[in-house]
Amino acid sequence: MIPPDIAAVTDYEAHAQARMTEQAWAYIAGGSADEITVRWNQEAFARLKLQARALPDVRDVDTRVALFGQTLAHPILLAPTAYHKLAHPDGERATVLAAAALEAAMVVSTQASVSLEDVAAEARSAQSQAPLWFQLYLQADHGLSGALVRRAEAAGYRALVVTVDAPVSLRNREQRVGFTLPPGIEAVNLRGQPAPPAPGDARDALRHLLATAAGWPDIAWLRGFTKLPILVKGITNPEDAERAVAHGADGVIVSNHGGRVLDTVPATIDVLPAIADRVAGRVPLLLDGGVRRGTDIVKALALGASAVLIGRPYLHGLAVGGAVGVAHVLTILRTELEVAMVLTGRPTLAAIDRTVLWPEG
Numbered sequence: 573m574i575p576p577d578i579a580a581v582t583d584y585e586a587h588a589q590a591r592m593t594e595q596a597w598a599y600i601a602g603g604s605a606d607e608i609t610v611r612w613n614q615e616a617f618a619r620l621k622l623q624a625r626a627l628p629d630v631r632d633v634d635t636r637v638a639l640f641g642q643t644l645a646h647p648i649l650l651a652p653t654a655y656h657k658l659a660h661p662d663g664e665r666a667t668v669l670a671a672a673a674l675e676a677a678m679v680v681s682t683q684a685s686v687s688l689e690d691v692a693a694e695a696r697s698a699q700s701q702a703p704l705w706f707q708l709y710l711q712a713d714h715g716l717s718g719a720l721v722r723r724a725e726a727a728g729y730r731a732l733v734v735t736v737d738a739p740v741s742l743r744n745r746e747q748r749v750g751f752t753l754p755p756g757i758e759a760v761n762l763r764g765q766p767a768p769p770a771p772g773d774a775r776d777a778l779r780h781l782l783a784t785a786a787g788w789p790d791i792a793w794l795r796g797f798t799k800l801p802i803l804v805k806g807i808t809n810p811e812d813a814e815r816a817v818a819h820g821a822d823g824v825i826v827s828n829h830g831g832r833v834l835d836t837v838p839a840t841i842d843v844l845p846a847i848a849d850r851v852a853g854r855v856p857l858l859l860d861g862g863v864r865r866g867t868d869i870v871k872a873l874a875l876g877a878s879a880v881l882i883g884r885p886y887l888h889g890l891a892v893g894g895a896v897g898v899a900h901v902l903t904i905l906r907t908e909l910e911v912a913m914v915l916t917g918r919p920t921l922a923a924i925d926r927t928v929l930w931p932e933g
């Protein structure tokens with residue numbers, strides 16, 4: 573089932589493309605405009621140099637991390653991504669089985685193609701030890717957002733991830749192939765609500781966004797509305813990180829949406845140090861965008877992240893092998909992380925600090 577030539581998570585990419593329609597591939601692989609930020613996200617990791625330790629005195633590695641009162645077996649989370657059924661007919665049901673098997677926290681998208689309750693039920697039936705978190709696009713209409721939050725609470729979700737980088741962008745790759753959602757795939761959590769604009773329809777998306785846009789006061793409202801930890805996702809500069817903390821966020825996800833929103837914003841790993849300096853440990857930072865190797869995870873942790881999320885890599889695994897493919901992607905990254913921890917002489921995640929990197933220059 574898993575092609576034998578796969579050794580690294582990026583090896584899944586070509587196999588995934590071969591199995592998907594041109595349209596679905598454009599949606600998953602694409603970024604905004606010229607996809608420069610998509611490339612930078614990965615290139616910036618490659619530029620950072622690690623310090624190896626000879627004969628490291630490491631007998632065991634411990635990848636556990638405590639976040640928001642939850643202990644995660646390892647710091648690799650599944651980022652919220654819309655419409656998993658584009659990659660595999662079982663959609664988010666397959667993804668959550670893999671998350672359960674590999675004890676990975678999964679952030680379920682508002683725009684999932686399986687209902688948030690059904691994803692939670694699948695996790696329960698797999699006796700998952702890993703938490704589910706729910707991603708929310710906050711809207712000015714608190715009735716809609718509030719109803720989703722109550723559903724997520726009732727279904728056992730353990731944190732809310734509020735995505736604050738606008739879900740509007742000009743993804744030319746999608747426009748060129750005329751991407752539309754195929755019949756049978758929809759944002760089922762939003763049934764009965766005014767339909768979100770179809771992906772690829774940028775002018776409608778912009779109008780919808782402006783009509784329904786939330787602001788910082790809405791984060792403060794949410795803080796008062798729920799007891800769940802709130803993470804603000806989509807922060808790429810220190811000022812916004814400061815505002816997120818000031819408005820009650822329990823965590824910040826440094827993210828440029830995988831290069832899918834505003835092209836030529838910097839790579840997330842490049843902006844992380846300044847954000848970490850500004851936040852100064854008041855809340856945990858997570859990072860996504862371009863994480864493709866265990867060594868990338870070490871670099872993100874060195875520069876101030878407590879954990880990372882992956883997006884496209886697990887969608888590629890999902891397209892190729894369903895739950896088994898996603899589980900394999902997580903296994904590869906976790907193994908690479910453990911090997912990198914040994915070779916850099918860091919037995920725990922807490923032992924990974926800036927000294928694991930060569931000074932730049």
Ligand SMILES: Cc1cc2nc3c(=O)[nH]c(=O)nc-3n(C[C@H](O)[C@H](O)[C@H](O)COP(=O)(O)O)c2cc1C
Binds near residue numbers: 863
């Ligand atoms: C196909 C696709 C769909 C996405 N859908 C969402 C979404 O519904 N909500 C959200 O907050 N982020 C969404 N994202 C962004 C991811 O959460 C994450 O920030 C990004 O994929 C990380 O970069 P990477 O793909 O390089 O790992 C999506 C990303 C992709 C590739």
